[in-house]
Amino acid sequence: MTATTDTHAAAPHLGTGARARNTWATRTWTRYVVRRLGVFALSLWMLVTFAFAMIHLIPGDPVRAALGVNASPELVAARRAELHLDEPLLSQYVRYLGGLVSGDWGVSLQSRLPVTQVIAERLPNTLLLAGLTFVVTLLIALPIGTGMAVLTQHGRHRLLELGYTGIAMVVSAVPEFLMGVVLVYVFAVRMEVLPIAGNAGPGSVILPVAALSLGSALALSRIVRVELLSVLGRDFVRTARAKRLRPRRVYLRHALPNALTATITLGGLLLSGLIASTVIVESIFAWPGLGPTMVSSIITKDYPLMQAIVLIYGAMVLSINLVVDMVLSVLDPRSTIREA
Amino acid sequence: MPGSGGAGRRVSDTLRNPLAVAALLAGTLVLGTALLGPVIWGEAAETNDFTSLDQPASAAHPFGTDKLGRDILARVLVAARLSIGLAVAATAIGMVLGVLVGAVASMSGRRLRRFLAMMIGIAVAFPGLLLALFFAVIFGVGPRGAVLALGFAMAPGFARLTQTLAASVTSQDYVSAARALGVSRVRILVRHVLPNLAEPLIVNGTVAAGSALLAFAGLSYLGLGVQPPAYDWGRMLSEGLNSIYTNPSAALGPALAIVVSGLAFNFAGEFAAQTVGGRARVHRKVPAHVPADAGPRLSTSSDDAPGTVLSVRDLTVRIPTADGLIRPVRGVDLDLAPGEAVGVLGESGSGKSLTALAISRLTHDPVRVDAQRLTFDGMDLRGRLGATERTRLGTSLSMVFQDPMSSLNPTMRAGDQLAEVATEHQGSSWRDARARAVERLRAVRMSAAERRSRQLPHELSGGMRQRVMIAMGLMGDPRLIIADEPTTALDVTVQQQVLEVIQSTRERTGAALLLISHDISVVSSICDRVLVMYAGRVVEDLPVADLERARHPYTRALVEAVPTMQTPRDERLSSIPGRPPDPAALPTGCPFAPRCPRADTTCTIEPPLVRYAAGSGAVACHHPVEETS
């Protein structure tokens, strides 16, 4: 029997009802995507506005604060003019937005280099670090989490579970920068096998990536395990077992895909957390990324650079969230209904 | 009082967990140091020993000395107060701000609520450390700026938490009831919402304080937090890192302090959460060999049952729980002739579902199943199941569960969930298997079967999902259908449809049916015979037609407790006083004795044996109701 006769045979009202339900589903999805993109645009706009407003929220005269009490009034006035701080707020805002779009992000107060140039130099290193870390994290977390879930389900292997959760909890509670200090001590100071800092060859990326990924990998593996365990306790797994499928098929085909939703959600959070952690880890390892630049720009009150970096980091986080939500909406259509 | 008893047990369970004890100890230690550190070691931390500058660890200075010859251990201990104090201050700011915004958001009108929720949602998406760095720009470098920055950075998280918690509390019926009473908004907030929010908020606050500690150390490390000459762990760390080659302990000392106190906060919070949520259960293993049942064999049913599709003798299920080993199923006997339909009736917790799962070998650790006999279609199901047994079970034993939504894999097309039976057990190709799945869906009268088979479960209605479950059993050649409350989750009219599908399936395949339900009318509409279960035992086995003439007092009461269309409106319903016995503390005699109007002293001492009566059924009662009454 073919699909046409099949649909034809159904009572007419049912056919339309079901079709209505189907288009309703696609419509919910489209609506969700539009909504989500709207939220993204709004967040981006808020971020830009925040970056713009930052300089105006600083108590006192920001330029005087940046140049110090000894700076001549002429210099202060010149810098104020350069930053257009004397114009009406609205025209400053318009000028700022225009600059962002046209690629004129201002000039660093300290180095006098164009901000875009500084970012272009530094950003790739940060992206490299974050990307590598993310991949390593996943490669560690997924197998460990899955394996541990299978081994420790129904309260089996209590000792293994206790050991694993204990270690995972402790390691994932150690902040990345401390992990960095410990790794430096062990591998660079004691064993002298890896370079301590800077970006000098492929070896120098190992410690920063390890510092960033160890904790988050174990944290994510715990999440994978807990999710998988809860999925394994759900009714449809019992149904799968009632069909007497091979255990492998039960785990990989029935349980794992259903544990993915939560894993991706939390993985996304973890990834944006990673972006923040790179700031400190880069400082420890003197990695030539955006992190150390951000810190020094805050300390030296280099406003244009600071604004730009805030924008970049913020945009990274927002994009990650957007991608995660999009992936989820495709993998798990029900998530769009829940949201709407 | 049972309520506080439960909480007390949770606390003692938590205390039995070594990690929890460690967290508690570390927490006390850290707080103690923060309070007393500067008082005890304040002087040592400021004493310059110019004879030993920048020294590595030694007996006199366990963590060595710094550039000015001060003892690092003493400085770490003294720095505890500032480090922890600042973290707690930041957490307090974040919590107050967040709870305020969250409470306003949840109490305000629709527009404002949605707007605030969106703002909070956007802010929450940013990692805390990043937000703190953003705010550090505004509040400036230094401890005050850092505390404010961190506090502001933590606020969105607390706002979100407050909002979701408040939303879940206000959606509870007791808040609706209070509103219906006319209780004022403020009073509802104070009496009903806030008290139910306090616990999780405090738990989360503790965990957040731990993260704040770590974040603050990070900020100080970067030079954005505490400024010299004041010092906290973060600043000590960054100084120590400069001399990591000459004196690594200068960095490791503060690092250790940060980790230990961060962990202490985190774990204390986490275990508090587990205690509150009652998750920190200690599991105990079942001893491998325990006599199946301490009492005598309870039934007198004949031991050979030829020509049965299912034959069960002395089925016992044991489960270790926090209250000790329980036996929710105790010595069940059961024979099913081919094509026979048998119902299992009983209250919630009487062991109906466990019996079904035990028979079909779907229980798992730590549940233990024992039986003197468990044969299905000539196969002994005790012991390990080999590949052939698996295949035969997969094709000839069909299961239907109560909740068709949760019983189907939400991420797999309905048709594929059927088809995989054929690919797994019958070596079909996916193409053939899918075609057969569609055909089987038609057999359960699924409309538009072809299209439905390509849909996900959430796109089907409840009745359709249950049809899918039934069709799943039809992929092979079912000898027995075990259906556990197959219609309970459905509307009456749909219930009827599903029962009819089960019935016609049975007629066509000749399969036997074991139908579990608490609903007498469901059982009586489709079954030939009924087993009534109470406290893990079959107390009566009788033909459906005799239900209203049941001899066991419990069956009687059960039939009379629920009105049917035939119940006269002027007659009181019978009610059974008390509750079913706690499986962890079963009475020695008849388990029904405390609730039974016919009980006497024999009943409380001696468990009644199952007695078969001439002609029809069996009853386990010392004083069965006689026909004349």
Next chain:
Amino acid sequence: MTAALDFRDVTVTYGTGAQAVRAVDGVSLQVPAGSVVGLVGESGSGKSTLARAAIGMAPLTGGSITASGRPLPRRGRRPVQMVFQDPVAALDPRMSVRASLTEALGVAGAVPRREREAEVMRLLELVHLDPGLAGRMPAALSGGQRQRVSVARAIAARPEVIIADEITSALDVSVQGAMLNLIRDLRAEMDLSMLFISHNLAVVCYVCDVVAVMYLGKIVEVGPTAQLVADPQHPYTRLLLSTAPRVGASLADSSLPPQVQDTEPADPHAPPTGCRFHPRCPQGPAVVAGREICAQQDPAPGARDRPHQAACWFPGGPVDLPSPRPRDPQPAEAT
């Protein structure tokens, strides 16, 4: 005589635009003082929404609700009280039985502060609970006991009418009977007015004087219990009656014509045109020739003039079907 609770043309809409659902659509229903009115219908038919509207928790998009002739007040003592389905969620887990009841007495303001403790004891006895339970927290009570406390709390507020929404469906079979007995006792002792909501027709018929049947947001039939059972007018009522709990009835007794045997309940987002029951109706256009009107025109407007206010173009007994229903397991689509 004014009714204790009077719904007039009540409409409640959830959501907006394409997702809008008319959960309750032009419902008129009276609960006369001193009587128990039952409301049956399947899940999603709008029973609970109607109940929530009466306690002011679902905004009306049309019509009005009055209690003893007065509109529902927005503050102070409320004339309509409700008992909920879920015994676990119905009581604040942090308030003792006494605190819950005292709060209700306080709002009602009918009992002076000094006498509240005595009143709590009286209320507990009224719902057949041991007054010694007053100090208990909800966690230390069984489901049946909690439901009784909820009933006592509702009575404490001195309402004109109590709405009981599926109060027995979450309870164990052995305690359901006791709960229903309690409702009947209360009615006899204190002249209670009540709207009793349930999906179980047998339960409704057992406790109620009048029964209303709801389908997809509309009331399709109302009548005194005995008459409704003996002489149902609407085909949906007949369907409910034939599937209602009955010991000893076999499945075949309630079989439907094959044309509608396997039809699915309608999607509330897109209710069928005309009579909303027509795709499933055993006496409707899918089964009986010449009844196209069912699919085209809503029978509701003329309902008042028909027996039992039946919202049906062809009320009364079933028509003689052309041939006995074949018991054919093969689906209709296979032809």
